[in-house]
Amino acid sequence: MSSELLQFLLSGITVGAIYALVGLGFSIIYNASHVINFAQGEFVMIGGMGTVFIASAGAPFPIAMIGAVLLAVVIGISLQKLAIERARHASVVTIIIITIGASIFLRGLAGVIWNRDFHSLPAFSGEQPIHVAGAVIVPQSLWILGVTVAVAVALFVFFNRTMIGKAMLGTAHNPFAAKLVGINTNNILILSFALAAALGAIGGILIAPMAPTHYQVGIMLGLKGFSAAIVGGLGSGPGAMVGGLLVGIAEALAAGYISSNYKDVVAFVIILLVLFFMPSGLFGSRASERV
């Protein structure tokens, strides 16, 4: 393998891990509520920007990071309680417009309350690059991959080994049956928004030292996360992980070998191709539609 190709793969996997985290958030909310939360990207923005501004108020970085994740969680729960829940019986178009409205609202608020400049976080453990077979990797990449793997393992344990995780899966399969066996599906909805918000915020914090954060950063990261979720099959956890890596790698290869100007197009071309030709994605279930 040429060192150039290895370099592209490494950077693709790094950003792909972030897309995977965002994509997982999409899938978790979709499973619980069959809503696609267009505001998912804003949680990523809140993670990065929140950390920057809490830290600039004097808090040490670890505290600032936890604060930013909590902030995203509170906003995620508010979004569910104040907006989505009130429109529970509305049409899909209505709910789409509500979540888009929420995303523009949050973005605008961030631009006004914080500011519209670019901000960077310091790398978690230095910037000394590590050389691997002719390619270079920065320590932050290792942090991103490590945290993503840890999150994936934690989620696996949560969904397969804990009662509450199983309750979430049950609600995803059949909300009515879940209610019958005594699962409080309302709490499951709140939990899923909280979890998705936390995942997005973690992604936003991890990427901020490598790509500066900005009040509008959530648009692209959110959409690419969606692209990850859809490639893997909406609602599938492992699908979102694999999808994220695939989108990240495709983007890095396109930037390296075709044109870096059109890097951002890759995710959207993937969205269209998957939707047109393989709407249930790689790992999605092929459900027949109820009329």
Place this chain on the structure above:
Amino acid sequence: MKGATVASRYGGVFVLAVIVAVLPWFLPNSFYFDVVINSGIAAIVCVGLNLLIGYAGQISLGHAGFFALGAYSSAILTDNLGWPPIVSLGSGLLVVALLAFAIARPILRLKGHYLAMATLGMGIIISIVLNQEVDLTGGPDGMPVSSFSLLGQEVDSELGWYWIVGGSLIITVWLALNLIDSAVGRALRAVHGSEVAAQVAGVDTTRYKILIFVVSAVLAAYAGSLFAHYTGFLTPSEGSFFRSIEFVTMVVLGGMASVFGSVIGAAILTALPQFLTVFHDYEHVMFGLVMMLTMIFMPKGLLPSLRNWINKRTS
């Protein structure tokens, strides 16, 4: 009953025509003309988009892409190739119609969230291309557009633009109302109610959805072309995701499946940021709030809700 609806339909067009005819006497200066002309341009897009969202029940988060394609076709063909503006306009509409037709079939097979994402993806791809093809479009810095001329007569006055946009809007509304009342409109309402039921009843739902998609795309491109010549300068932000959202918000605020609602929604959301300068910083916040609050508390939108309220009061 039938007579009453026909009367109210053309009554509406008549009222709109009267408003357009007398409004210039009430506009004190060019600032007001500018706001009204921009409202009219947005209204043309929204009337078309509402046919798709409100009547056919298919969302599009990428109509600014068609708007921008219309605008840039006019700009590039007129200024770079020296074509007469009216020929550029026609060619632009043809290109957009063909493009919309080509992507309509695969895109409209999708539903709900998937359709939203696909149209959004399409819009963003168009916007990225406009940003990157610097030789053609000037890239993020934008490009100048020469003024519109017809039969050797250059349109350079605000009043001239006012009549062009006003006349276009009246015709657009009239066409939309006719379309809604035709067999196409009935089929679309059936699609909105239940697509499967409509298919079972023998309605070729795909054909009608494609037709409306193309019509709404062409209307957006037409408005974009007028916009390009009117403002004289284009930037890729005209095709941005936020611009698409603005159009959807206007439709939603005015009222889904209400043609006149779209005109009102477009006018309100174009005028508000111009008159309330505080809006400038809070533009995103306000748009987001309008979208959420309208959908939660007034999902039918302004005009239909108002009509219900009046009906309740009078009966």
